[in-house]
Amino acid sequence: MATSSKPSLRFFHSTSLRARTNKVLSGIERDEDPTEHGEALSSLVVDLTEAGFTYYCLKPLEQAKVGFVARQTASLGMAGALRMMSPVIRNILGGADAKQLRAITRHIRQLM
Numbered sequence: 001m002a003t004s005s006k007p008s009l010r011f012f013h014s015t016s017l018r019a020r021t022n023k024v025l026s027g028i029e030r031d032e033d034p035t036e037h038g039e040a041l042s043s044l045v046v047d048l049t050e051a052g053f054t055y056y057c058l059k060p061l062e063q064a065k066v067g068f069v070a071r072q073t074a075s076l077g078m079a080g081a082l083r084m085m086s087p088v089i090r091n092i093l094g095g096a097d098a099k100q101l102r103a104i105t106r107h108i109r110q111l112m
Helices: 015-030 034-063 068-094 098-111
Strands: none
Touching (some): 015 034, 034 068, 034 098
């Protein structure tokens, strides 16, 4: 089944994050040694994850006018999850080789 015919959910994020995404991905795609961009990609993935959490979890709560305490609880939970995930993402992507970084880049491009 082609990727475009599969069900999907995507999210909107800031234009500055989009520009940064394109810059990091382009660097990995064009440079001979994409491992130089491992840290930048790790940081980008963490920021995209945060943007996704916000878009899928926090924004709907705000739109539904869920109470302040519930929204704050959700926000703290998301922040905690992100704090736990960030070092894992950084360790995995920091140890990725050129081929792996390019495969991850292709996947992110497909999501765009």
